Amino acid sequence: MKSSYIPATKKQQEEMLKTIGIKSIDELFSAIPDQLRLKEDLNLPDPLSEHELKKQTQELTNKNYDASRNVCFLGAGIYDHIIPSAVSHITSRQEFYTSYTPYQAEMSQGILQAMFEFQTMIAELTGMDAANASLYDGASALYEAVILACRYNNRNEVVVARSINPEYRKVLASVLRHSGIEIKEIDFYCEGDKSGTVNLESLRKALSDKTSAVVIQSPNFFGIVEDLKATSQMAKEVNALLIAVCDPISLGVFEAPGNLGADIAVGEGQPLGNPMNFGGPLLGFFAVKKPLIRRMPGRIVGETTDSEGKRGFVLTLQAREQHIRREKATSNICTNQAMCALTATVYLSLMGKKGLYEVASQCIDKSVYAYNSLLNTNSVSKVFDAPFFREFVVKPAIHPKKLNDELLKDNIIGGYDLSTDYPELKGCWLVAVTEKRDRAEIDLLADRVKNICQGGV
């Protein structure tokens, strides 16, 4: 069966060979030493028709418990938010998704302007002076931020809160392993009204004139909103930068890190209209204050004019990038996450400033309702005291793993088991409640948790 994606017919191919002046397609490959030429076909399945592929792929998806058929209370960095229909109708326009990186600006004004709008929205949300056109994910945005900071102030220690998403900390540790940058982790308060927030005494002790940057996440991995201002003041005392890992939805309600002293703001943009997609693709965003603009990693779109003076957009500050600077580039990134950034831009445009506030406040209302409902069952206990956004920690009477297994039987995707990442939070459960959940779903969760924990499965 000939592939329908290859238009040249046998006859046409023969004519082309004649033009080239050779007899067979094989001759085209004569530069490859004979001993390297495969003598047999690759050992891969025989080709499927579209129809057969559809059937087989649907069978694969049937083995999954997805959030369209199950109620999702799992977050931990990836969130099940409402996605307006209009979003995918824009992102499925071929002029966008089948285009390349806009090297030829004159025929790429569409994606360039959209990226300029994205940069503006991220800068607005984070309260920073400029943003780039995206990085792979929140984790990679964080390691890029740390590398930038250490090169900027020529120091080689970073102080990282343990309440940062463990997935990010793992990536940070492995990518920085050979960089000469030392990571100092600081703990969080386990008791008192600040419990769950970064331990400021430990932070102060960890700081020195070697500290390049302090890295804080807010809301942190436990959903708790941190006092960025206090940490920023401490960082400034030793002339270190503050890197804030932030959540874009929460910034509809909470003060922008740029207004609280952050020098770099990074985070995961998946909640802005991007499906969970089993964890990828995601959307790393990266925003900085003015002095750091020319040190940013990745693509940046700038405004300019054409030869007739009309406004237009181009990729700019390219002298930072790998295709120009090679080993001296600010980063090795080439391909980014432009389509996910477009998704976020369309999502934010649809939501508007009021809609974003409403999403964020419904996340608060519904997570508070869920928290109280769960505590009222007497089957889970309180862990932290500080107020949270969208996500909270509780300790169920039975182990989270077992609880989740039981909940799945009722088509509920339960929370995240904190035991593996935080030995001090053994048996604790991180539950996310977005604006997508309704009262009935939350009531069902509380009811099932109660029954399961009391043995009445």
Place this chain on the structure above:
Amino acid sequence: MRDERLIFEKSVEGRIGYSLPISDVPKVNINSLFDGNLLRENSPEIPEVSEVDVIRHYTKLSQRNFGVDSGFYPLGSCTMKYNPKINEDMASLDGFTQMHPLQGPESSQGCLELLYRMDRYLSEILGMEKVTLQPAAGAQGEMTGLMIIKAYHTSRNDHKRVKIIVPDSSHGTNPASAALVGFEVVHIPSDERGCVDINALKETLDDTVAGLMLTNPNTLGLFEEDILEISRMVHECGGLLYYDGANMNAIMGIARPGDMGFDIAHVNLHKTFSTPHGGGGPGSGPIGVAKELVPFLPVPVVEKQDDCYVLDYDRPLSIGKVKSFYGNFSVIVRAFSYIMTMGPQGLKEASQTAVLNANYIRKKLEDLYEIPYNRTCMHEFVLSAVRQAKNGATALDIAKSLIDRGYHPPTIYFPLIVKEAMMVEPTETESPETLDQFIEAMRELAKLAEEDPESLKKAPRKAHVTRLDEVKAARTPVLRWSK
């Protein structure tokens, strides 16, 4: 109607673009729950527009963009092949898009099976032992591969290997990735045939070399004929070989990096395996490794135990994680669909036709343009507009003139070792008729460059903007809209 305002400039206070469900739980008083200085003082300038406004705005923007579905896109090194529509449909199934990465193997067997099978298929195509799908793009694959090279030497207590060798024709990501992982970068020249200069390589090789990064076929579109000798030399000095798979579209089912002696190889699913480039991304850059490097792969590794798929984190020699979760899953779904619909013969036919198409264009342009290394090429070739430039029309002018003729220009000014370079990669999904039309356009432009070079300097005329001032953009950066 021409309306080129930004979305912010269309904002009207009070307008909404989406109606959320009305909350059915008690309202929390945010001001009393949170300390006042944690709360936002001024709301962000997110536009207030209706759904129709949004759709019209971004539809208009899309009309000012050019994709593979719009027309021919012979952008060298980028493999702008057609993106089959069934792949999009498969990636948008709820059973994939609505999966949370942390729900555990029990409830995500379908996703894990797909990842496992992709590991097996790509391992076969690359001639490698095992593949990780975690890297988000080619450059992150390079970084991951170099981290593995470092871990390998370190595990042998061989700490003096601090250098990575790259040819002067290599992609910029190669040296940039090596620097990111803390290696010293050594560039070696190409010889007069456009391939690795074996003598220069010999002089560079010693016990401080950690590895060599190579694209094969290289960025001139030429197969490195001495590859077996190169790999023998690098291995003999104790180094490892890294394969930059950007040009894998030339050799699928014909030859394999693993058989050439490469120890690590990445592939760009957004090039070779037909997933869309998305205006810059997302891509996916899985890497395959030889048997002795499997223990160093990033965690988790998807394994099959009996009839179940599991995530294996217990791998003491692993380099750790390079990205959140398991990679760009929905991109991987598209590539999976591609492999499943192409089959082994289809993939081979794709590479054969890609190479045939490139040679056809090369042959039909060789009389009017300089082709510095003019012999049978692989899936792409590099021509030089030096002749035209002498007369006043540069590669840039020719590129901009192609825009007016409805083509996306080839890659220009790369590789750096060719003056006035234009790198042409037609891919297999273009018909001979399209190739002929492009050839005709290139021939016309060569003639114009001779007769009226000035006219090329004014291009493009038919695009939505005329030539843009890049110097101004960089000198006084305006990177965001302000009220």
